[in-house]
Each structure stands twice: as C-alpha cells, then as structure tokens.
Amino acid sequence: MAQYDAIVIGAGAMGGAALYQVGRRGARVLGIESLTPGHEGGSSHGATRVIRISYYEHPSYVPLVRAAMTLWRELESTAGQKLMHTTGIIEIGRPDCELIQGTLASARHHHLQHQALDAKEVMRRIPAFKLPDDFIGVWQPDGGYLEAEAGIKAHIDLALAAGAQLHTNEIVRAVEPHGTGVRVTTDRGTYEAKTAIVAAGAWAKTFFPDLPLRVTRQVLGWFKPRDPAPFAEGRFPVFMLESPHGIHYGFPLDDAGLKISKHFHLNETVDPATCERAVSAADENAIRAGIAGYLPDANGELLEAKTCLYTMTPDGDFIIDQIPSCPQIILASPCSGHGFKFAPVVGEILADLAMEGTTGHDISRFRLARFN
Numbered sequence: 001m002a003q004y005d006a007i008v009i010g011a012g013a014m015g016g017a018a019l020y021q022v023g024r025r026g027a028r029v030l031g032i033e034s035l036t037p038g039h040e041g042g043s044s045h046g047a048t049r050v051i052r053i054s055y056y057e058h059p060s061y062v063p064l065v066r067a068a069m070t071l072w073r074e075l076e077s078t079a080g081q082k083l084m085h086t087t088g089i090i091e092i093g094r095p096d097c098e099l100i101q102g103t104l105a106s107a108r109h110h111h112l113q114h115q116a117l118d119a120k121e122v123m124r125r126i127p128a129f130k131l132p133d134d135f136i137g138v139w140q141p142d143g144g145y146l147e148a149e150a151g152i153k154a155h156i157d158l159a160l161a162a163g164a165q166l167h168t169n170e171i172v173r174a175v176e177p178h179g180t181g182v183r184v185t186t187d188r189g190t191y192e193a194k195t196a197i198v199a200a201g202a203w204a205k206t207f208f209p210d211l212p213l214r215v216t217r218q219v220l221g222w223f224k225p226r227d228p229a230p231f232a233e234g235r236f237p238v239f240m241l242e243s244p245h246g247i248h249y250g251f252p253l254d255d256a257g258l259k260i261s262k263h264f265h266l267n268e269t270v271d272p273a274t275c276e277r278a279v280s281a282a283d284e285n286a287i288r289a290g291i292a293g294y295l296p297d298a299n300g301e302l303l304e305a306k307t308c309l310y311t312m313t314p315d316g317d318f319i320i321d322q323i324p325s326c327p328q329i330i331l332a333s334p335c336s337g338h339g340f341k342f343a344p345v346v347g348e349i350l351a352d353l354a355m356e357g358t359t360g361h362d363i364s365r366f367r368l369a370r371f372n
Contacts, residue, residue, distance in 0.1 A: 001190055002189075003028075004028045004194075005022070005027035005029060005355075006028075006030075006195050007029070007030045007182065007193040007196045008030070008032070008196075009172050009184070009198045009199060009207075010198070010199040010201060011037045012042050012152060013043075013148075013152055013343040014199040014201075014332050014350070015033070015199035016031075016152045016159065016343075016347075017155045018199060018350040018351060020158050020162065021350065021351035023162035025351060030164070030167065030191060031156075031165065032170050032172055032191075033167070033170070037156050038153060040306065041272070042202060042308070043201050043202060043335075044152060045148060047254075047256065047259065048145045049146045050146075051069070051084065051146050052238075052341075053066065054114055054138070055103075055106045056100075056101075056103040057102060057317075057338060058317075058365070059105060059106040059110060061106075062109075064361065065341065068343070068345040069142075072084045072151075074344075075151070075158075075344060076154075078158060081154065082147070083147050084144060084146050085144045085147075085233075086142065086144040087144040087237040088142075088237040089143025090137045090139050090237055090238075090240075091103050092122065092131065092136070092294075093135060093136070093242035093243065095134075097242045098242065099242040100136060100242070104116065104138060107138070107140070112140065113141060114140045116136060117136060117139055118136055119131040119132065119133055119135045121137075122135070122136075122137035122139075126237070126239075127230050128235075128297060128298065129294060130294055143237070145238050146340065151343065170187060170188050172185070172200075172207075173187060175196050175198060177328065180194075181195065182194075182328050194354075195354045196329050196330070197330045197332060197350050197354055198331050199350070201335075202215045202272035204311065204331065208323075212313060212314050213312065213313060213319075215270055215271070215312070216267055216268060216269055216312055217268050217270045217276065217309065218261065218309065218310055218337070219279055219308075220308060221259070221305045222258065222259050222302070223257055223259075223299070223301065224258070224302075225258050225298050226296075226297045226300045227297045228253055230297060231298065233253070234252075235252075236252045236253065238250070238251055243294065245262075245286075245290040246262050246264065246286075247262070248262050248287070248290035248291060249263060257303040257304065260287055260290075260295075260298060262286050264310070264337065265283070265286060266282070266283070275309070277307050278307075279305040279306075310336065311333055311335040316336045318333060318334040318335060318336070318346075318365075319331055319335070320332055320353075320363050320366040321363070321369075322353060322357075323368075327357070330350060331368070349363060
C-alpha cells in the first residue's frame with residue numbers, strides 16, 4: 001500500500017496551492033482530483049477573479065490578502081508568467097450600503113491607501129459609469145484581477161516539479177483515521193498518510209455531511225460593449241457596485257468580452273453533481289439588471305456565459321481547521337464566493353497544519369468550533 005506524508009483531496013485553487021506548498025517542503029505528497037485540474041465543474045474557472053485589499057466582509061481578512069499578494073508575486077516569479085494584474089478597483093454604492101461601509105471600515109482600520117469619491121468624480125475618472133447623485137465610490141489603487149485557471153496550473157506544475165504526485169479522474173470514496181494517520185480509499189485503490197487535507201470545494205459535504213455548508217449556483221457573463229473604448233484596461237478598472245439589484249462586479253474588456261456577474265446570483269441551493277449548467281434568460285436578466293442603469297454601454301450582446309459554484313457557510317466566513325476528533329484530517333473550505341484570491345496563503349496555512357500542526361497565520365475566525 002502506498003504511503004505518504006500527506007494526501008491532498010481536490011486539486012482546484014486551494015488543493016493545488018496546498019499540493020505545491022507541501023511538496024516544496026520536501027514531503028512525500030499525493031494529490032487526488034476527481035476530474036482534471038482546470039475543469040469547469042467547480043468554483044475556480046471563468047478566466048479571472050478579483051483581488052482587493054480593503055475587504056468589505058471584515059477587516060480581519062486584510063493581513064491574509066496582503067500575504068496572498070506577496071505569494072502571488074512569488075508564484076509569478078517562480079513560474080515565469082504574469083498572473084496578477086493591478087488595475088485598481090472602484091467599489092460603488094450608497095454611503096450606508098454594506099459594500100461601502102465594510103470597505104471603508106477595513107481601509108481605515110488598516111490605514112490602507114484609498115479615496116472616497118462622490119458620484120461626479122467617479123464618472124469623471126471612469127466615464128463608463130452613470131451613477132445617481134447619492135452614490136459614492138471608494139477607489140483603491142492596489143486592486144485588480146488574477147488569472148484563475150493559469151494560477152491553478154502554475155501551482156500544480158510547480159508542485160509536480162517539486163516531486164508531488166497527482167492522480168486525476170480518481171474519485172475518493174472515504175477519508176478515515178487510521179492509527180495515528182489516515183487512510184484514503186478511492187475507486188482505484190487505498191492510500192495511507194500521516195495527514196490528509198480535504199479541499200474538495202462544493203463536494204466537502206460528501207466527506208463531512210454534518211457541515212453547515214450550502215452550495216449555490218452562479219453565472220458568469222461576457223458582454224459585447226456598445227462602445228468598447230471606455231472599457232479598455234487602463235481606462236476601466238475592476239469594479240464592484242451595490243444597488244437595489246444586489247452586488248455586481250466586473251473586469252476590464254479583454255478578447256472574450258466584458259466579464260460581469262452578480263455576486264450570489266439568484267442564491268439558489270443546488271447539488272453540485274446535478275445542478276443546471278445551461279444559462280437561462282432569468283440568469284442573464286439578473287446580471288443585466290445591475291448594469292443597465294449604471295453601465296449602459298456594457299449592456300450589449302451576451303457573448304458567452306458559464307456557471308460556477310459558491311460553497312456558502314452560514315456566516316460567510318471560511319472554514320480552515322483540523323477536524324477536532326481527528327486532527328490529522330484538515331478541512332479547507334475557503335469559500336462563500338470570495339476565496340480564490342487567498343489560494344497561495346491558504347496553501348501555506350494548510351501545509352503548516354499538515355507538517356507542523358499549527359500556523360503563524362491567524363485563522364481563529366475560520367475554526368469549526370464557531371458552529372457548536
């Protein structure tokens with residue numbers, strides 16, 4: 001029977017980063033992925049993901065974003081490719097909305113570089129927007145976007161170069177304590193290790209059915225602007241906009257079109273194995289509702305749309321912790337629709353927990369005990 005120091009279940013954004021971080025430490029590590037890395041059945045496809053420092057969800061995320069940015073730059077250098085693009089980010093809404101209140105709270109708490117702009121100034125700087133007089137914008141020059149699939153591939157390629165093994169199209173049936181270690185059973189065989197990292201994304205409840213997790217369906221849309229010039233990178237930054245239609249976000253124009261989506265979309269709970277992948281008129285309308293009045297020139301032809309998944313906790317925070325009854329099994333669900341940007345630092349945290357049993361990063365907010 002094959003023996004390892006660690007087994008990583010799932011090779012998406014978090015699992016791939018963990019595989020790299022464990023492998024680079026010289027450990028014997030196996031990754032097991034039920035499909036093929038970069039597949040479109042999970043949460044990390046669709047070309048790009050937002051990265052932002054002033055974190056509206058809670059100020060405690062800011063140190064982790066800073067650490068993640070450092071590790072993304074390190075990954076770029078090691079892999080020899082561009083993965084993080086700094087365009088700046090503008091977050092827009094009424095002064096009392098969740099997005100603006102939370103962003104300003106984080107910026108002020110951590111003394112982050114930012115500017116609060118009235119609607120006229122936002123429109124002067126970024127003419128694509130058409131905003132009500134009572135909206136404001138918070139500008140942060142350090143925000144931007146990440147290349148999603150390329151980032152996953154870079155982590156996995158470097159993990160393999162460091163000696164990690166990866167089995168693809170192999171389905172894990174069980175992860176169980178075995179003596180002082182773990183035993184992992186798949187549709188192909190059985191493996192043993194000192195520790196296991198479960199980074200299964202929307203399939204986490206397969207292994208931990210009592211977890212308070214809910215999988216929701218999301219839609220990503222790429223539009224053809226009526227006038228492309230105002231949306232070009234350099235003129236148009238990454239944005240988030242909260243309106244009566246929810247929170248919408250988007251990216252500068254690229255060859256695929258102008259990518260815009262609605263955060264949390266229709267908030268529909270689904271089974272990740274059977275959820276509807278086709279995009280409906282209702283899906284399209286949910287995205288258009290948030291841009292028609294605020295980005296009218298973006299409201300052109302829908303060129304392409306894809307579905308992906310959010311894995312939601314009740315409080316919107318991550319789960320990163322050792323299983324209390326079996327600390328040699330580590331659960332990583334950095335989720336709730338805002339996790340991708342943290343992948344490199346989550347990988348580092350998971351490697352710390354697997355190899356040392358502890359981490360220097362503050363993960364107190366992400367412990368399982370909060371659900372008791």
